[in-house]
Amino acid sequence: MTLNEKIAADITSAMKAKDAPRLSALRMLKAAVMNKEVEKGRSLEDSEVLQVVASLVKQRRDSIEQFSNAGRTDLVEKETGEIAILEAYLPPAVPPEEIDAAVAAAIAESGATSAKDMGKVMKAVMPKLAGRNVDGRAVNEAVRRKLGA
Numbered sequence: 001m002t003l004n005e006k007i008a009a010d011i012t013s014a015m016k017a018k019d020a021p022r023l024s025a026l027r028m029l030k031a032a033v034m035n036k037e038v039e040k041g042r043s044l045e046d047s048e049v050l051q052v053v054a055s056l057v058k059q060r061r062d063s064i065e066q067f068s069n070a071g072r073t074d075l076v077e078k079e080t081g082e083i084a085i086l087e088a089y090l091p092p093a094v095p096p097e098e099i100d101a102a103v104a105a106a107i108a109e110s111g112a113t114s115a116k117d118m119g120k121v122m123k124a125v126m127p128k129l130a131g132r133n134v135d136g137r138a139v140n141e142a143v144r145r146k147l148g149a
């Protein structure tokens with residue numbers, strides 16, 4: 001069963017269970033996947049669907065930050081619930097120790113010594129963690145710590 005088929009099946013089960021918040025989040029995900037398919041002109045592979053899910057999670061996190069700054073706790077709760085639903089489709093998050101190890105290896109191979117070399121390190125480390133559920137901010141912070149920025 002492809003990820004796209006799983007999403008469609010989960011939409012059906014959410015309808016039957018009358019789970020409105022879950023149904024809303026899944027429909028939003030399905031619409032985003034369909035938009036990407038139209039953009040590409042073909043059906044998406046599972047890895048591409050995962051990229052769509054990851055981008056939606058990132059959007060929700062950004063929205064939470066904005067809503068909490070504005071004091072909109074009702075919208076923060078809604079977005080947090082959507083993140084929980086969407087993250088079920090993502091692989092498990094990369095542990096911080098693994099991020100640190102990848103950053104250390106990228107620093108060693110790129111010969112980075114200061115914060116000025118941060119771009120080189122990021123370009124080296126992100127492909128190593130590609131295809132896995134990794135937060136770019138966490139990688140960025142790990143690079144800053146290691147380079148002493």
